[in-house]
Amino acid sequence: MDRMIAELRQSYPCGEARPLGLGRRPAVIVVDFIEGFTNPESPLGGSWDREIEHTASLLAGAREAGVPVVYTTVELRSADLERNLLYLKTPRIGALLEGSRWTGVDHRLPPRDDDVIVSKQHGSAFFGTALASQLQVMGVDTVLLAGCVTSxxxxxxxxxxxxxxxxxxxxxxxxxxxxxxxxxxxxIDIEQRYGDVLSLEQALAYLSTIDR
Incomplete structure (x- = not known):
């Protein structure tokens, strides 16, 4: 795998990724760390214990800084399933119907009353949701992303x-x-094309500089 990663890095014509930089009004978005993906009893469950622990640390830093927190969950509507291409491609996600126990945020990352919870039916937190408008109203210019799955x-x-x-x-x-x-x-590809990839230490240091 190390060889493949090294070859991938060399394939980008621009060489080292140029940092985009972060703004001064961030929000943290926790993407799909819901029971349906994190609970081993779920038909879609995976092992994300370490990532959830780090996300909890990220959320603690965000709350200390007074930074908005957004959670996304996947909630499919049964009436829409036959028109949802994501479902037609991967029918297993039919477990995530509205009202299912699997659509709730992982119990180790409990939302607060002032957090935003975005229900989505597709991959992106933004597609088919009001998230962009909500962030704009809050004056957000930067999003720190946690969650699953990266690809x-x-x-x-x-x-x-x-x-x-x-x-x-x-x-x-x-x-x-x-x-x-x-x-x-x-x-690697996100860092080359769309944004920055930060360590948890870097993210927490950044959050500590944010004025309430």
Whole structure:
């Protein structure tokens, strides 16, 4: 895998990624760390214990800084399933119907009353939701991303964030994928094309500089 990663880095014509930089009005977006993906009893469950622990640290830093927190959940409507291409491609996500126990935020990352919870039916946190408008109303210019999976909903959210004018920062230790190779290659590509990839330490240091 190390050889493949090195070859991938060399394939970008611009060489080292140019830092985009972060703004002064961030929000933290926790993408799809819901029971349906994190609970081993779920048909979609994966092992994200370490990433969830790091996300909890990120959220603690955000709350200390008075930074808005957004959670996304996937909630499919049964009436729409036959028109939802994501469902037609991967019918297993039919477990995430509205009202299911699997659509709730992971119990280790409990939302507060003033947090924003975005219900979505597709990959990106922005597609088909009011998230961009909500962030604009809050004056947000930067999003720090945690969640799963890096090659799917996290990447889609980073791309759409950049396209909507929000500076994306993906927190490396707080995101994960079912494949380590997919995780690393997508982090590299996000950093080359759309935003910055930060360590948790860097993200927490950045949050500590934000004025309430």
């Amino acid at each position: 799917g909903c996290v990447r889609a959210s980073a791309v759409d964030a950049a396209q909507a004018g929000f500076r994306p920062g993906v927190v490396r230790e707080a995101v994960g994928d079912r494949s380590p190779l997919a995780n690393e290659t997508n982090l």
